[in-house]
Amino acid sequence: MTELTIIDAIRTALGRALHDDPDVILFGEDIGIDGGVFRATDGLVQRFGAARVRDTPLSETVIAGMAVGAAAHGLKPVAEIQFMGFIYSTIDQLANHAARLRNRTRGRLTCPMVLRAPFGSGIKAPEHHSESMEAMLAHIPGLRVVVPSSPTRAYGLLLAAIRDPDPVVFLEPKRLYRSMSEPVQDDGVALPLDRAVILREGGDVTLVSWGAMLSETRAAAESLAGEGIDAEVIDLSSLKPIDRDTIRASVGRTGRCVIVHEAPLTAGLGAEIAADLAEHCLTSLVAPVRRVTGFDTVMPYPKLEDHYMPSVERVRRAALDVMEFS
Amino acid sequence: MSEPLRFLDAEGGCARELPDFARDRETLVALYAAMVRTRSFDAKAIALQRTGRLGTYASSLGQEAISVGVASAMQDRDVFLPSFREHGGQLWRGVSMEELFLYWGGDERGNDFAGPTQDFPVCIPVASQFPHAAGVALAMQQKGENAGAVAIGGDGATSKGDFYEALNVVGAWGLPAVFVISNNAWAISVPRSEQTHAKTLADKAIAAGLPGEQVDGNDVIAVREATGRALERCRAGDGGTLIECLSYRLGDHTTADDASRYRDETEVSPHWQEEPLIRLRNHLVAAHDWGKADEEGLLRSSGEAVEAAAENYLATEPDPARAMFDHLYAAIPEDLAALAEEAGDD
Ligand SMILES: Cc1ncc(C[n+]2csc(CCOP(=O)(O)OP(=O)(O)O)c2C)c(N)n1
Numbered sequence: 011m012t013e014l015t016i017i018d019a020i021r022t023a024l025g026r027a028l029h030d031d032p033d034v035i036l037f038g039e040d041i042g043i044d045g046g047v048f049r050a051t052d053g054l055v056q057r058f059g060a061a062r063v064r065d066t067p068l069s070e071t072v073i074a075g076m077a078v079g080a081a082a083h084g085l086k087p088v089a090e091i092q093f094m095g096f097i098y099s100t101i102d103q104l105a106n107h108a109a110r111l112r113n114r115t116r117g118r119l120t121c122p123m124v125l126r127a128p129f130g131s132g133i134k135a136p137e138h139h140s141e142s143m144e145a146m147l148a149h150i151p152g153l154r155v156v157v158p159s160s161p162t163r164a165y166g167l168l169l170a171a172i173r174d175p176d177p178v179v180f181l182e183p184k185r186l187y188r189s190m191s192e193p194v195q196d197d198g199v200a201l202p203l204d205r206a207v208i209l210r211e212g213g214d215v216t217l218v219s220w221g222a223m224l225s226e227t228r229a230a231a232e233s234l235a236g237e238g239i240d241a242e243v244i245d246l247s248s249l250k251p252i253d254r255d256t257i258r259a260s261v262g263r264t265g266r267c268v269i270v271h272e273a274p275l276t277a278g279l280g281a282e283i284a285a286d287l288a289e290h291c292l293t294s295l296v297a298p299v300r301r302v303t304g305f306d307t308v309m310p311y312p313k314l315e316d317h318y319m320p321s322v323e324r325v326r327r328a329a330l331d332v333m334e335f336s
Numbered sequence: 337m338s339e340p341l342r343f344l345d346a347e348g349g350c351a352r353e354l355p356d357f358a359r360d361r362e363t364l365v366a367l368y369a370a371m372v373r374t375r376s377f378d379a380k381a382i383a384l385q386r387t388g389r390l391g392t393y394a395s396s397l398g399q400e401a402i403s404v405g406v407a408s409a410m411q412d413r414d415v416f417l418p419s420f421r422e423h424g425g426q427l428w429r430g431v432s433m434e435e436l437f438l439y440w441g442g443d444e445r446g447n448d449f450a451g452p453t454q455d456f457p458v459c460i461p462v463a464s465q466f467p468h469a470a471g472v473a474l475a476m477q478q479k480g481e482n483a484g485a486v487a488i489g490g491d492g493a494t495s496k497g498d499f500y501e502a503l504n505v506v507g508a509w510g511l512p513a514v515f516v517i518s519n520n521a522w523a524i525s526v527p528r529s530e531q532t533h534a535k536t537l538a539d540k541a542i543a544a545g546l547p548g549e550q551v552d553g554n555d556v557i558a559v560r561e562a563t564g565r566a567l568e569r570c571r572a573g574d575g576g577t578l579i580e581c582l583s584y585r586l587g588d589h590t591t592a593d594d595a596s597r598y599r600d601e602t603e604v605s606p607h608w609q610e611e612p613l614i615r616l617r618n619h620l621v622a623a624h625d626w627g628k629a630d631e632e633g634l635l636r637s638s639g640e641a642v643e644a645a646a647e648n649y650l651a652t653e654p655d656p657a658r659a660m661f662d663h664l665y666a667a668i669p670e671d672l673a674a675l676a677e678e679a680g681d682d
């Protein structure tokens with residue numbers, strides 16, 4: 011088995027999908043000869059040709075809208091948005107069309123497309139290149155929003171997203187693209203969508219996070235272990251739909267929950283999870299649900315970036331707080 | 337600037353030599369009948385809306401020649417992507433009046449066409465159908481379908497980025513797509529003159545390196561001829577075309593609009609002399625023996641078809657509440673299943 015980073019795993023999954031299914035087509039800005047700005051598609055145009063790995067004109071509206079049309083007419087487009095900061099003009103197409111085509115035609119036309127975009131901060135990128143606006147997308151009924159957290163999960167979830175008969179936004183934690191590697195088998199096996207996964211079992215407090223923030227969350231869990239606190243770490247993974255049962259069951263065991271995300275606080279997904287726990291787990295909870303998130307500020311430029319990002323220490327302190335509460 | 341393509345003048349006289357299809361009586365009668373049926377449908381839809389039995393409705397009064405002409409040039413394997421004012425084209429393509437009533441009455445089942453199963457439902461967010469047409473055309477090109485994607489939007493739609501951006505990729509990739517502008521001179525209350533400083537909307541093709549052509553949108557023969565040629569270009573692998581059809585919105589923007597707030601009746605009335613049905617009828621009478629009995633028979637059968645469709649529509653039970661969950665995803669996700677239960681079954 012080869013050791014792959016997340017970016018390698020994504021490229022491997024894309025190659026596998028192109029190889030297995032002649033209807034799969036890739037398009038986006040600079041994804042052909044240049045292999046994508048993060049090299050997610052490096053070498054694919056050479057293997058599969060310029061008809062199936064296409065450089066689009068510079069238009070996010072067209073990338074998303076053309077994916078809708080192509081998907082409805084029998085292709086399986088996997089389109090790339092270069093950075094999440096440029097995803098906003100696709101939201102019209104995602105919300106008004108991709109996410110509702112099946113419903114509004116009662117299943118006559120469907121939209122099996124994937125929109126990939128790197129998201130998140132932590133690589134000292136220029137303005138508009140570090141956003142985490144996943145909650146806006148998770149708000150859209152009819153869409154799926156998926157975030158991988160490891161090379162293995164990136165490979166399996168991307169294959170699942172491409173094979174899914176409905177539109178999926180696949181958000182790639184770019185801080186993790188090359189920060190870890192592990193053996194990944196290119197066996198064409200997809201992972202299940204719509205599922206959260208427990209990365210670390212523990213009985214004292216549930217820590218829920220996704221994407222790059224799982225690094226800080228896991229580090230905090232290790233540090234808490236040194237203080238005798240046994241944290242359970244859940245990778246939400248599917249931001250829409252949310253695997254509520256897994257979270258409720260965990261909090262049912264621990265009675266405590268801290269949600270960690272890089273995205274801004276207000277109306278972030280942490281709020282949805284906290285509300286769900288308030289509605290369904292009140293009698294299990296022994297402490298208030300806490301959120302550790304990006305501040306409600308505009309994403310700062312690189313010099314202040316580290317101050318914005320939830321740190322291991324903030325996560326650790328929040329967990330200690332809820333432990334102290336009861 | 338050349339004159340817009342026109343075969344029949346406002347009185348029905350021949351402005352130039354007719355194309356072959358337009359010498360065939362049966363073809364012309366079919367085009368005329370389609371426009372008459374569209375107008376009957378329109379009148380009934382407005383009547384139903386006024387009596388609280390249909391939702392807000394966008395009339396195509398005066399513009400029937402555009403989508404009928406466009407659709408009549410298409411083949412089954414082509415795909416139609418209409419805006420919200422192109423009922424005549426949808427009917428020509430085989431969408432039923434009952435389905436259209438269902439749609440405008442607020443029932444998603446109206447978009448589940450039994451006829452043209454690849455056609456898109458009407459597009460409400462202005463101009464957002466043009467990128468879809470590029471995508472459909474891409475799929476056609478990729479699969480070697482030898483077909484074309486035909487999208488229609490209004491004059492107002494040409495001010496949107498979606499329109500330009502989609503037109504651009506059609507040019508850049510040589511996609512088999514036809515973009516038709518249904519220029520009815522108004523975008524709700526904003527006249528064409530305030531929409532853009534461009535001389536013609538067809539000129540907007542220049543920036544994309546595509547052919548752009550103006551046609552008389554009240555002459556169904558011209559619309560069909562121009563669309564037919566554009567689709568031939570698609571099939572020959574010669575790429576896309578922009579067609580601007582000049583017409584006029586004789587009615588309100590929709591049943592929710594009151595056009596007297598922003599335009600004078602004196603501006604509207606001359607356009608009644610230009611409307612598309614009279615000229616084709618005059619031509620049929622002069623050149624093809626179209627008589628009083630033919631006309632009355634057509635009006636009667638159109639009226640009956642509309643009434644029958646309306647009756648079926650009005651007798652259709654609404655879907656159960658659960659239907660709003662059933663088609664959101666191929667299979668209902670767990671967290672949604674819980675909400676579906678909460679919504680109940682009726
Ligand atoms: C993106 C968008 N903005 C605004 C509206 C509201 N609206 C509906 S129709 C319309 C005018 C459209 O004018 P035009 O494109 O000329 O088409 P017409 O209605 O004349 O057929 C507007 C502003 C909309 N549907 N979509």
Ligand SMILES: [Mg+2]
Binds near residue numbers: 492
């Ligand atoms: Mg208009």
